[in-house]
Amino acid sequence: xxxxxxxxxxxxxxxxxxxxxxxxxxxxxxxxxxxxxxxxxxxxxxxxxxxxxxxxxxxxxxxxxxxxxxxxxxxxxxxxxxxxxxxxxxxxxxxxxxxxxxxxxxxxxxxxxxxxxxxxxxxxxxxxxxxxxxxxxxxxxxxxxxxxxxxxxxxxxxxxxxxxxxxxxxxxxxxxxxxxxxxxxxxxxxxxxxxxxxxxxxxxxxxxxxxxxxxxxxxxxxxxxxxxxxxxxxxxxxxxxxxxxxxxxxxxxxxxxxxxxxxxxxxxxxxxxxxxxxxxxxxxxxxxxxxxxxxxxxxxxxxxxxxxxxxxxxxxxxxxxxxxxxxxxxx
Numbered sequence: 563x564x565x566x567x568x569x570x571x572x573x574x575x576x577x578x579x580x581x582x583x584x585x586x587x588x589x590x591x592x593x594x595x596x597x598x599x600x601x602x603x604x605x606x607x608x609x610x611x612x613x614x615x616x617x618x619x620x621x622x623x624x625x626x627x628x629x630x631x632x633x634x635x636x637x638x639x640x641x642x643x644x645x646x647x648x649x650x651x652x653x654x655x656x657x658x659x660x661x662x663x664x665x666x667x668x669x670x671x672x673x674x675x676x677x678x679x680x681x682x683x684x685x686x687x688x689x690x691x692x693x694x695x696x697x698x699x700x701x702x703x704x705x706x707x708x709x710x711x712x713x714x715x716x717x718x719x720x721x722x723x724x725x726x727x728x729x730x731x732x733x734x735x736x737x738x739x740x741x742x743x744x745x746x747x748x749x750x751x752x753x754x755x756x757x758x759x760x761x762x763x764x765x766x767x768x769x770x771x772x773x774x775x776x777x778x779x780x781x782x783x784x785x786x787x788x789x790x791x792x793x794x795x796x797x798x799x800x801x802x803x804x805x806x807x808x809x810x811x812x813x814x815x816x817x818x819x820x821x822x823x824x825x826x827x828x829x830x831x832x833x834x835x836x837x838x839x840x841x842x843x844x845x846x847x848x849x850x851x852x853x854x855x856x857x858x859x860x861x862x863x864x865x866x867x868x869x870x871x872x873x874x875x876x877x878x879x880x881x882x883x884x885x886x887x888x889x890x891x892x893x
Contacts, residue, residue, distance in 0.1 A: 599823050599885065601838060603852050606640040606890045608878070614892065616863045617874040618660045619881070621683050625650075625665055627658050629876070635685070640890055646685055653679065653687050659694050663867055666694045701741035701748075706769055708748075710738035715756045722748075722769035731772040733805060736760055739862045740819045742826060749826055750805065751819045755860045759815040759833065763826075763841060764805035771803035809841050817857065818864050818873035820882050829873060829880055831856045838887065852880070853889055 613629040623646065624636035633650035635643045655667035656676075665681040680690040701708040705725060712718035720738040722731045733750075740751040750764040766772065817829040817836075828839040830846060836853035839846050859875040870883040878891040 599825065601850060601885050601887050603838070603850060603887045604889065605853070606888065607893045608636075608640060608642075608890050609893055610634060613876040614874055614879060615876075616660050616865075617872050617879045617881075618663060618665065618865045619867060619870060619872060620663050620665060620681060621685060623685060624881075625660075625681070626874075626879075627660070631655070631658070640888065650681075650685070650687075655679075659696055660865065661695055661697045662865060664695075666690060668694075700738060701743070703743060706748075708741040708750075708769075710735070712737040714754065718752075720750050720752075720764075721775070722772065724770050729770070730775045731769050732775055733764070733766075733772045735762065735764065737862075739816070739864060740866075742819065742821050744821060744824055744826060749808075749819075751816060751828075753816040753862065755815055755858060758813045761809065761811055761814050761816040761830070761846070762807065763809040763816075765808055766803070766805040768803055772805070807844075809844060809846060811846060814846060815858050817859075817862070817875075818871060818880070818882075820871045822885060829857075829882075831858050833858070836889075852887060853891075855891075857889070 610626075610628060611630070612632065615627045615629055617624055617626050619625070622638055623643065624638075624640070626634040626636065628634060633647060635646035635650060637643050653667060653669065656670045657668040659666040659668075667679050667687070669677045669679065671677055678690040678692075678694055679687040682688045698709055699707055700710055700720070707723045707725065709721050709723070710718060711721065714737065718735060718737050719732045720735045720741065723729070724731065735750055735752040737754040738750055738752045742749045742751070747765050747767050748769055750766070752760075752762040752764070754760045813832065815831050815833070816839075817831060819826060819828050821827070825840065828841075828846070829852070830837050830839045830848070833856045835851055835855065836857040837848040838850040838852050839848050841847070857875055857878060857880065863874040865872040865874075870881065872882075873880045878889065880890070881888045
């Protein structure tokens with residue numbers, strides 16, 4: 563079990579000693595795909611005038627927001643739909659929010675007055691008078707809502723709120739990016755693009771056996787992680803059942819994760835290439851190369867839809883739908 567109060571010292575030692583100890587990555591290549599799961603991997607080239615900020619999928623169209631605050635609409639074959647792209651950009655917006663498969667934008671009418679719009683099924687803008695429902699949840703089911711807190715290399719945690727009691731339970735994790743439920747086990751995926759890269763995966767069957775946050779002095783503000791470090795460092799013994807650590811490596815970055823046929827898969831990079839990977843015996847095993855170039859970002863942009871996962875970076879994005887993995891590069 564990793565005690566967060568000592569975490570940064572340990573991490574610093576590991577990084578500083580990286581050149582004098584055995585490589586901790588433990589990545590191996592395995593060209594034989596799981597007999598029960600076969601993935602179709604396709605690559606596409608896309609030409610844009612600016613970088614990608616985020617991507618989602620609405621009504622059989624990929625909607626991209628670029629670094630220039632412009633929309634780009636792609637058909638399912640990843641070709642630009644010029645008519646819809648021009649139509650979306652008729653709205654001069656000041657901010658855009660993607661909430662899974664919903665797209666909202668804010669238009670400044672004056673310095674003190676704004677209007678909100680939502681993209682409808684016809685890919686037209688409708689006036690939206692309610693508050694924009696921004697969703698920061700990593701995962702939700704009938705028992706728990708899972709969220710995260712992260713201050714990058716300075717620490718973070720996954721937080722499970724039990725719906726029946728409204729109690730919050732937590733465990734240290736650097737930059738959690740996903741939570742998955744597989745056969746009554748919750749898998750916590752953590753990934754941080756700092757220095758040589760860090761990735762970890764934890765598993766728990768009982769989130770309500772983690773440490774319960776009960777101190778009202780812990781507020782979710784800029785000083786939260788410092789409070790949390792001291793608090794959980796002093797009270798970590800009260801955790802009834804710590805998660806199992808399935809993976810804990812440096813020099814590799816998990817971009818995103820998804821579940822197929824009851825198995826957890828990862829899109830990962832060693833900063834040389836990009837792979838489809840899985841965990842075997844506490845090692846990250848590359849089962850298929852999906853790009854000869856590294857695909858990653860400092861700030862994970864992941865959209866999880868009912869049957870699709872989209873990971874976007876500045877120079878491309880990856881869509882996983884059913885057993886089809888589409889890799890789209892900017893050229």
